[in-house]
Amino acid sequence: MKKIALLGSTGSVGTQTLNIVSHHPEQFQVTALTAGNNIELLIKQAKQYNPDLVCLATKELAEEARLHLPASMRIVYGEEGLIEAASIEEADVVVTAIVGSRGLPATLAAIDAGKTVALANKETLVTAGHLVMKRARDRGVAIVPVDSEHSALFQCLNGEPREAVNTLTLTASGGSFRDRSRDELANVTVADALRHPNWSMGAKITIDSATMVNKGLEVIEAHWLFDMPYDRIQVLMHPESIIHSFVEFKDHSIIAQLGDPDMRVPIQYALTYPERWATPTKRLDLAAIAKLSFREMDYIRFPCLKLAYDCGIMGQSAPTVFNAANEVAVARFLREEISFLDIERVLETVISRHEAVDLPDVQSIAEVDLWARRLASEI
Numbered sequence: 212m213k214k215i216a217l218l219g220s221t222g223s224v225g226t227q228t229l230n231i232v233s234h235h236p237e238q239f240q241v242t243a244l245t246a247g248n249n250i251e252l253l254i255k256q257a258k259q260y261n262p263d264l265v266c267l268a269t270k271e272l273a274e275e276a277r278l279h280l281p282a283s284m285r286i287v288y289g290e291e292g293l294i295e296a297a298s299i300e301e302a303d304v305v306v307t308a309i310v311g312s313r314g315l316p317a318t319l320a321a322i323d324a325g326k327t328v329a330l331a332n333k334e335t336l337v338t339a340g341h342l343v344m345k346r347a348r349d350r351g352v353a354i355v356p357v358d359s360e361h362s363a364l365f366q367c368l369n370g371e372p373r374e375a376v377n378t379l380t381l382t383a384s385g386g387s388f389r390d391r392s393r394d395e396l397a398n399v400t401v402a403d404a405l406r407h408p409n410w411s412m413g414a415k416i417t418i419d420s421a422t423m424v425n426k427g428l429e430v431i432e433a434h435w436l437f438d439m440p441y442d443r444i445q446v447l448m449h450p451e452s453i454i455h456s457f458v459e460f461k462d463h464s465i466i467a468q469l470g471d472p473d474m475r476v477p478i479q480y481a482l483t484y485p486e487r488w489a490t491p492t493k494r495l496d497l498a499a500i501a502k503l504s505f506r507e508m509d510y511i512r513f514p515c516l517k518l519a520y521d522c523g524i525m526g527q528s529a530p531t532v533f534n535a536a537n538e539v540a541v542a543r544f545l546r547e548e549i550s551f552l553d554i555e556r557v558l559e560t561v562i563s564r565h566e567a568v569d570l571p572d573v574q575s576i577a578e579v580d581l582w583a584r585r586l587a588s589e590i
Contacts, residue, residue, distance in 0.1 A: 213482065214301050216243035216326070218293065218317055219308035221252045223413045224331045224357065224474060228306055229256060231479045234491045239482070243296040245309075248272065254279045264299055266292035293317045298324035304482060306357070307332040310415050311538050312531075312580060315339050316573065322352045329481035331357035333432045337534045339576050340435030354436070355481040360429050361436055362477035363455035363468035368437065369485075371466075377459045379439055381429050382449035383508070384472075386420035389450060393512060399551045401544065418541045422554055427519020431530050434523060441524050446516065448506035453495065471495050515555050518562060527567035531576055532583040536561040539587035557590050 215232065219225045225246075232239040245266035246253040257265050257280055264285040267273045273288040280286065287295050290313075297305050297317040305321035306329040307314050314332035321328050322343070330336070336343055347354050356362050360381045368376070387404050388396060404421045405414060419425035430444050455477075457467035470476050473492045480487065510517040515537075522529035540557040543549045549557070561583055570576045 212238060212240050214240045214242045214303045215482065216296055216299050216302035216305045216321075217241060217308065218243075218245045218297060218306060218314065219310065219331075220244040220256055221246040221249040222308055222310060223416075224306075224308035224478065227475050228308065228478050228482075229260065230491065231475055231482065232260065235488065238488075242301040243299045245293055245296045250276055257284065263301055264296055266296045290316060294320040297321040298326070300324075302326055304329055306478075306481070307335065308357070310334075310413060312338045312534055315343075315576070318343060319346060319573070322346050322350055322354075325350060325352060328352065328354045329357050329478075330354050331478075333358060333361075333428045334534050334538075336432045336435045337428050338531045338580065339570070339573070340431070340530075341570075342573070342576075344435050355484050356432075356436055357474075357477055357481045358429060358432070359472070359474060359477045360456040361433060362480055364433065364437060364458060366468045366480070367456070367458040367466040371458070371460070373438070375460050375462075376439070376443075377461050377463070378443045378445055379433055379437060379456070379458055380445045380447050381426060381433060381456050382447050382452070382454050383423065383426045384420065384452045385448050385450055385506075386423065386425075387417070388421050389448070396552055397550070401547060404544075404551060414545060415538075415541055418544060418554075419537070421551070423513035423516040424519065424537050424541075424554075424558075427516045427523075428534065430516075430519060431523045441520060446508045448508055449503065450506075451500065451503055453497075453500060453503055469495060469497075515558060518555075518558055522562065525567050528570050528576075528579045529562065529565065529567045531570060531579050532561060532565045532567075533558065535580040535583035536587040539584050543588070557587050560590050561586050 241260040241262045243264040244262045247268045250272050266287045270288050273286045277286050294317055297320040305326045307318050308331040312334045315335050318335045356365050387406050405417050426446055433444050452472040454467045454469050457465050459465050475492050479490050522533040536558050540554040544554055
């Protein structure tokens with residue numbers, strides 16, 4: 212039986228991970244669950260899956276949860292509690308499904324504890340890919356991607372020598388506004404932006420998909436996961452989201468991974484790798500789909516994706532600043548403080564005022580991250 216610590220259990224990836232656990236009750240056991248402020252759902256999950264430990268955002272929430280859960284269940288809170296959950300002795304795999312850069316300390320704790328990391332928190336690698344991947348190599352820890360695009364590349368590269376790879380291509384649905392012009396984006400609402408045509412995801416990642424920031428973060432993540440230079444990582448618009456990504460090799464052959472847009476497939480593969488098990492998902496019917504379409508990426512229409520490439524190539528602290536500024540800008544848009552197009556203006560302004568520096572440790576990352584957040588909040 213494989214034991215799982217699930218960080219971010221109440222979010223989209225977290226709830227779908229638990230759906231997989233429920234589908235294979237004899238193969239999986241949950242040892243830790245963590246959430247932010249969604250105490251009602253966490254309590255419900257804890258009663259159903261009976262973990263050894265649960266973690267909430269604050270002491271007050273932890274004390275409230277104590278009133279509803281068994282006395283034998285450890286209840287912790289805050290960043291220290293999150294790190295305790297990530298390094299819990301009983302776990303074999305730590306699923307990092309926390310949204311945003313706050314997942315970094317917990318991911319490093321899981322690596323230090325020797326756990327396999329099923330990584331759904333792309334911001335961790337965007338912010339600190341150089342630290343995370345080096346530490347994983349030093350500890351001999353496997354990092355298995357959960358994002359559908361990186362899972363696809365991971366599967367396509369299985370058994371293939373890296374020197375045979377020509378390019379990696381991440382496919383992009385185009386998000387909520389893929390068929391709208393720049394002029395039509397001036398007055399879009401939060402509700403408009405949250406209507407993703409293909410995927411059911413959390414609010415932050417859905418907005419990131421609409422701005423194409425999410426694809427930019429994925430490009431940076433792919434750079435670190437697969438040790439690939441940016442000029443060999445491409446993005447292709449694929450509205451149907453059936454081909455999740457593909458690899459072109461030096462003989463010009465292409466291996467692609469296809470499937471219905473259902474996150475439970477890459478989640479389960481990350482948990483069972485290198486084995487494949489039956490899933491509670493539907494089969495892909497290509498005859499019913501009839502055709503797949505593709506478009507070249509328009510970097511003028513989606514300037515945030517170009518900015519992400521620029522920051523990745525710039526390196527050092529630039530990706531950290533890009534991610535931090537975006538987290539603030541998206542939060543401000545969701546609160547209706549700024550417009551949709553203001554998101555990219557905030558990013559461009561923060562990046563233009565930053566001089567990239569080396570980030571040798573977590574403390575230096577935190578300082579740059581905080582600087583970017585403050586500026587993004589003021590613009």
